[in-house]
Every structure is written in structure tokens, then in C-alpha cells.
Amino acid sequence: MTVDTARFATRAVHAARSRETAAARATPIYLTAGFEFDDFDHAADHFSTGTGFGYTRTGNPTVRAVERQLASLESGADAVLVASGQAAVSTALLSVVGAGDHIVSSTHIYEGTRGLFLDNLARLDIETTFVEDIADPDAWRAAIRPNTRALFAESLANARNDVLDVAAVSAIADEVAVPLIVDNTLATPSLLRPIEHGAAVVVHSASKFLAGHGSVLGGVIVDDGRFDAERAGHNAPHLVLPGRGGAPSVFSRHGGRARIAYARESVAPRFGASPSPLNAFLIGQGAETxxxxxxxxxxxxxxxxxxxxxxxxxxxxxxxxxxxxxxxxxxxxxxxxxxxxxxxxxxxxxxxxxxxxxxxxxxxxxxxxxxxxxxxxxxxxxxxxxxxxxxxxxxxxxxxxxxxxxxxxxxxxxxxxxxxxxxxxxxxxxx
Missing domain, CATH: 3.90.1150.10 (Aspartate Aminotransferase, domain 1)
Structure with a gap:
């Protein structure tokens, strides 16, 4: 039986099916929950290696295109697009910290992020110390503990416009082999690209300037791709040790991109932070201007x-x-x-x-x-x-x-x- 010879209800479901491709100049919108596999081995390979696309929560061509676009704008190695700016902050942090760990943050941050630190992460036994004078490198250094796993700040703070000395603070983060995570929402990569000044990770509420039109929600995590297992592996055992059942470590599979790979494979999809392909498309269109x-x-x-x-x-x-x-x-x-x-x-x-x-x-x-x-x-x-x-x-x-x-x-x-x-x-x- 072919679709053309099938009965009416079957034709209604299957007649539009096509595997033709076309070279669209604008990013195509793959508005689908899942993707068809070529054969049995194709499905097995996707689930064992993560290559290709199987389900939009774990990857989508539209989303992937916008991730490449935003990573390029921030001079990063790779990016993960998520459903909101708050999801971007949460995903970035949960990719580097765990129970018993410590974060040092500027006090000049978005209130939703501050609430995440004080209310939600605290319940997971993740403590945060806030630095009031972000222009004082010694204040950052003094706040660091043996269990500190990340420094966090906004490049241009909401609401007083405090400006982060990215190079100075990233140098302090490097001293203890932890990432500096910078929320670059207000400055945008058009004015400042923190990775070029030493930051390891950049996050955005893509709902704001990147999209620009006030129509959609979205967030993005951009990574520098320079994770060094030899220097920083002791601070990130989840990246360098074998996985469940003796699976190869994230670092052995992804090298310097281990941190962003972990965010993509283990944090964003499992916590359900994946964005709509339609929202991704609109963010990508906005970023062009x-x-x-x-x-x-x-x-x-x-x-x-x-x-x-x-x-x-x-x-x-x-x-x-x-x-x-x-x-x-x-x-x-x-x-x-x-x-x-x-x-x-x-x-x-x-x-x-x-x-x-x-x-x-x-x-x-x-x-x-x-x-x-x-x-x-x-x-x-x-x-x-x-x-x-x-x-x-x-x-x-x-x-x-x-x-x-x-x-x-x-x-x-x-x-x-x-x-x-x-x-x-x-x-x-x-x-």
C-alpha cells in the first residue's frame, strides 16, 4: 500500500510527508516534536552518541542554527539555547556547581538571579557570598573558599550601571581554576564580548536585546571551549570522571567543550529548559539587526x-x-x-x-x-x-x-x- 492508495484518514495524516530539502536563505523553522530515523541503526547511533536529531527537547536544527549564531556573536566556541534568561543562569550554574559547593557573586545582579541563589540553590546546599564593591579585586579574592566553583557577575549591572572589570575578575577566577560566568544581557555582544577579556561563560536573557522585539522568551549560555581538565578537573569531577556504568567522561568525549556539552546533554534537557523552535527562529531573526x-x-x-x-x-x-x-x-x-x-x-x-x-x-x-x-x-x-x-x-x-x-x-x-x-x-x- 502507498499513501496515495490508502484510505482518507491515513492520507490526511501522511500525504504531506516529504524528505525533500531546499536551500532556504532564512533559517528554516523545524516545528516538530521529533525526527524520523533512517533505520534501526540510525536510532541506536543517535541514542549512543547524541549525533543528529531525535527529539526537539534534546536538539533541533532551528535551535542549533541560532546557537551557532549567538556563539559567534559572543566569540564563544559553542552555545546552548534555552527557554528563558533565568533558565540560562540556572543551567550555566548547575553545569558547574553541586551540593556543598560555593559561588561568589556580585551583589549588583538581577533580582531573579539573586532569589535563585538565596532561595533555590541554598536548598540544594549551594551557598553564595555576595561582593558589594565589584571594582575591588581583593574583595573578590577574599570571598573565595576552597569549595568555590564559580564567580558570577553582570557586565553592565541592573540597575545602577556598575561596570565589571572582566579581565581583572576573570584573572582571579583563573587563580583558583573556576569559571567566571558573566550575564551580558544589558551590554550585549554588540558593545562587549566578555569571553574576549577572559570570562569562561556568558549568559543572556535572549528575550531582551538579542530578540529585540519583546515578543518571545529565550536564554542562551555561551562557553569559551577552553575547559582544562589538568588545571580545573579537581573542581569539576562530573566532567572528568567516568559516567554511570563506566561510560566515557564528558571531557574524554568533548575535550575543551566539556562544560557546554554537559549543559547540553545533562542539564538543559533533563531540567526541561529547552526552547520552542519558533522562539529560536524569532531570536535568530532579531539578532541579525x-x-x-x-x-x-x-x-x-x-x-x-x-x-x-x-x-x-x-x-x-x-x-x-x-x-x-x-x-x-x-x-x-x-x-x-x-x-x-x-x-x-x-x-x-x-x-x-x-x-x-x-x-x-x-x-x-x-x-x-x-x-x-x-x-x-x-x-x-x-x-x-x-x-x-x-x-x-x-x-x-x-x-x-x-x-x-x-x-x-x-x-x-x-x-x-x-x-x-x-x-x-x-x-x-x-x-
């Missing part, structure tokens, strides 16, 4: 930050592109082509002024997101940083009147006009 968007957004942000700094209603502006920012010189050393588009500023009128501001904007959108083509505003003190104490918020530069801006690609004159109108209204409210 990353440099254009970041250039425009950074240029807009610098002009707006300068303008805000001159306004009487504004108490301070925390933007690394301004000479007034304490990390400006570090930003000049590391950021190429701009200073990013996300920063905070503080209104003199405190919480009433901030409330009036977010309720009065028209061009800006009041929402919890960053890296969009649209300009956004949020009040960190009552949203993203609400679980912090007043003292902790003060350390991070978040006060009652502090607002976070994510600058988009609109005409900067329209953005400043919106801000000018709102600030006039704020002045009248607090006068």
Missing part, C-alpha cells in the same frame, strides 16, 4: 541621560556613559560603540514624583521589560527591588524616587519631549 538597534538605542540613551542630568527635577542620573558615573572610565575601556540603553535616574520628589511620572508618560511604556525597540519605564523600588531592604536598595542606588529607563529606537526628540512634559507635571506635583 542587533548592532543597528543597539547603536541607535545607545545613542538615544546618552542624549537622554545628558538631558536628564541638566534638569532641576532630577537629583541624579546613573548612566555609565556620563563622566559623573563612578565606573565611567571602566565603561570607556570595555564598551565599544556606545554605553548601552538601560539606566536609572532619581527624581527629587521621591515616591509621589515617581508615581506621577510613570502614570503620565505617553511615548514611554510602563512595563517590566528591557531591551525592547520601544522605550520603557519602571519603578524598581516597588517592583523589581521590592524584596530588598531600604539599606540594600540604597547600596544599589535605588531610592523612592528612582526610575529605570530602557531606551528604544524612537526618534530621540519625541522621547525628550515626552520626558519634558512629564517632568513639568512632576514639578507642579511636588512644588
Amino acid at each position: 542587533l548592532s543597528l538597534r543597539v547603536e541607535r538605542q545607545s545613542r538615544n540613551a546618552l542624549e537622554i541621560a545628558r538631558w536628564l542630568e541638566s534638569q532641576d527635577a532630577v537629583e541624579s542620573v546613573d548612566y555609565a556613559g556620563l563622566p559623573s558615573h563612578p565606573h565611567h572610565e571602566t565603561a570607556v575601556r570595555y564598551l565599544e560603540g556606545g554605553f548601552g540603553s538601560i539606566f536609572t535616574f532619581t527624581l527629587r520628589g521621591g515616591l509621589p514624583a515617581a508615581r506621577r511620572f510613570v502614570e503620565d508618560v505617553r511615548v514611554f511604556t510602563h512595563m517590566t521589560h528591557i531591551g525592547d525597540v520601544r522605550s520603557l519605564v519602571l519603578h524598581p523600588g516597588t517592583t523589581s527591588h521590592a524584596q530588598r531592604t531600604d539599606a540594600e536598595r540604597a547600596v544599589l542606588g535605588v531610592g523612592p524616587g528612582t526610575l529605570r529607563l530602557s531606551i528604544g529606537i524612537e526618534d530621540v526628540a519625541d522621547l525628550i519631549a515626552d520626558l519634558s512634559r512629564v517632568l513639568e507635571s512632576v514639578r507642579e506635583t511636588v512644588a
